[in-house]
Amino acid sequence: MFDSSTACLAGTSIAISTLIRRDTGTIGIKGVKHMAKFYLDTQSQPEVGNQIHDSECSQLPAREQLQYIGSYSNPQAARTDVKMFHEKVSYCPHCLGQ
DSSP states (O other): OEEEEEEEETTTTTTEEEEETTTEEEEEEOOOOEEEEEESSSOOOOTEEEEEETOTTOOOOGGGGGGEEEEEESSSHHHHHTTTTTTEEEEOOTOOOO
16 A cells, blocks of 8 residues: 655755555655644633644634644644643544544
8 A cells, every 4th residue: 555765855865764655645754743733712611611623623613713723743732832821621522532
């Protein structure tokens, strides 16, 4: 399912090992986590507070209710930043299920 190849960065002798999926043509770099985009529901709910969602969540609230948090390698890092500004923060059970 994967083809392995090596790519060189322009002007350097550093090689990066990549994986190319034959079925979708997507490229991934071994050992590098892909960053996901996270959003915060600005409408706090009594029991769960503000919920963090992945950008591809099927239950993502309306755009007017969302605040972009940023791109992170994991939802825990996004939560750490949000906790500086919001006391009660939780993960969306549909997309982050934690």
